[in-house]
Amino acid sequence: MTATGAAGAPARRTPLVLRNRRFGAVWTAQVLTQAAGRMFQVGAVWWLIAHAAGSDRGLASGAFLAVSTLPAVVLAPLVAGLIARRPHRAVLGVSAAVAGLVALGTAAWTSATTPPALVTYGAALVLAGCQAVFDPCLTTAVPELVEDADIEAATGFELATQSLAGLAGGLLGPLVVDATGLAGVVAGCAGAYLLAAAVIGVTRFPAAPAAAATADAPTTDAPTADAAPAAGRPLRRILAELPFIRRVLLCFTAANVFTTAVFVVMPLYTRTVLHADGSTVAALEAALGAGTLVGSFTGGRLPGAPTAVGAGCLALMAAALGLPGLVGDRAGQATAVGSMALAGWCVGVIGVRFVALFQRMVPAEDRPGFFAVMQALLGATFPVSSLVFGLLGDHLPARTLCLVQAVGVLPVAAALWWTGRRHTPATDTDADAGAATTTVTAAATAVSAEPIGGGR
Template structure:
């Protein structure tokens, strides 16, 4: 038994490995489409007001996660993880394939890609929170933190692969090749998810009252520390998300470079995030203390491209920023996995996705509009200054996390307030 436990989780749990494959393919496809369409707009479509055009695309790509949270929570609570993962990815494959056929037959107008981006974002709004919600149905309790680290590292790996491939694919095969590749990835994802077996939830002992699913507002009301952490993370994302709008413009107008350089910048961010996700669980200290340090490091990394507009320095800065994001993500999601009662996890992770994701469309639109009036270097400095208050707020929460660790919540105690 000990020999089995020493093997990597992906090798000793086949069902988790299948869901991991589904995650890599789906999240890689979505990231590929986002980055590829942004580069297609900046390089081949929009000669003027590129910031607004790319900002609007990012708004449509992130808005569903914020608006659909009640629907997502109900769907995740009522349907199996396998059904949600398989259904959303196969639907996304069909949408991407339809756009690919259009691109093969003739030129696709810019207005046509916006509804496609919106439809795929709707699918992703269900897929993304379903991954952490399904962890308990795939792995043993002692593997939750390892599974969380693998999932976040997978997100980084998928983002890296998709972001690096996308601009190069656009330059070599055009829009048709980009969306056809996305459709294939989604189809593989749906197939892999459909082959995985999810364990049914364990029934509580007869002497223990069955936990009730509660309204989304009640979940956060019973978890004030986690609510405060989510607000801090949402504040960070309000400024950090802008990298997806700023750096295509930065590549064109500051570095005066091509798709290869843009791919390298995306790769730097992706490699850093992957390394951060893999190493985050080894950092010592409370999650809030580690988070405060990492967010501060993230701010410093964002400031560097604004001060030193040289390609190696920018790639290194983005790698550092990615590492900070990946490391802090592992610590906080692992904390959430252990602190949130099982019955509340579908609602909580849907809320988490919505609270963090709600800032994405705002940031995309605001920074997109600013990108048509301010230099990308100035916007980098605005980002850096903007995330520092969140670092201070996380550091102030360390005492409350210590109290949570001293008296960890259980399903029974957390539900007492709603009886």
């Protein structure tokens, strides 16, 4: 990691994933796991809606998405303890390997015969559980893998995986289902998971945290971050002592009730309004991922406090989600693609302004618990949202669901703006200024996307 030292601007011109091979390898593994998970999720939802579920397609797809997000919510305390007490390399490698083996077994069963729906839902539960361990573990390990000056750049690359997964997995999932059925999707997922496990297996993590923990000599930030949580505080106390961040997370959690419903609404819209096939679903997913990538690339350049920018993006997202419900059938596909791109851009901007801020504001010893709680809070409403909008999708037109999403997001945008007006502490402004500067520098040298983790 000598290239990341005090070499100044010339060293920073090289993308972090190239000058820090250790972080680059771990980031590549996350791209593979999240792309696999997204391909399975989107492909299975389209398989249920277009080929398997019949008249109950809304409930079937909503229940599937609910199952896919339960582990991040239910397992949050266990995940936090696991990440705090076990070597990060082992946690990352084992979770990817387990996901790969489960996907491989499911692929073999699916290729031999049409499996019961329970098998598909069970596979979704296990794969989501593995991802619920992998993602917060990698986030916690960022300060261990990179130097302090590179935290924002590392956060950008780490969070870029969700955009890349949305582009790759969301694009491939429906297309592979239409071409080869569910078996082809699951087989591709198995290969990606196992490759990610192999990448982690051949990557050496820094030995300093473990040695420092053994010697009981917390002389640097990295050892403290890795070892201190073993006697960590209860998760509820972490958020209780971060009131501003807690209010912001609650705002995004409320927004997720309506924004994440897009993963149910858009396939239903494609099937019942556009009367299109999997290629249209793939185009919508790709537009959402591309928009997030562009928003993350440009979000650090937007002026204003993070809560003001976030509130404006939520208001713009409400317009984007509601627009497909107002147009006719002939213009529906082009409008939907544009709306998904705009909604993704808003998600990317929000991520740039908030996630790096959280990395700076949360004490190192609380990061394992905080990021597990953050993932749980952001995903807590997703099962409910999926089930509710899935049930509504069997009784209400998809256009009406688009309008319901838009109306639901607007009050949350107002609440986030009001939170910033009343409760933004001085430290937030200072940290955000540094985060924005570093993010702009990283974006100028590499693709640095930072979506806020919308509870997928």
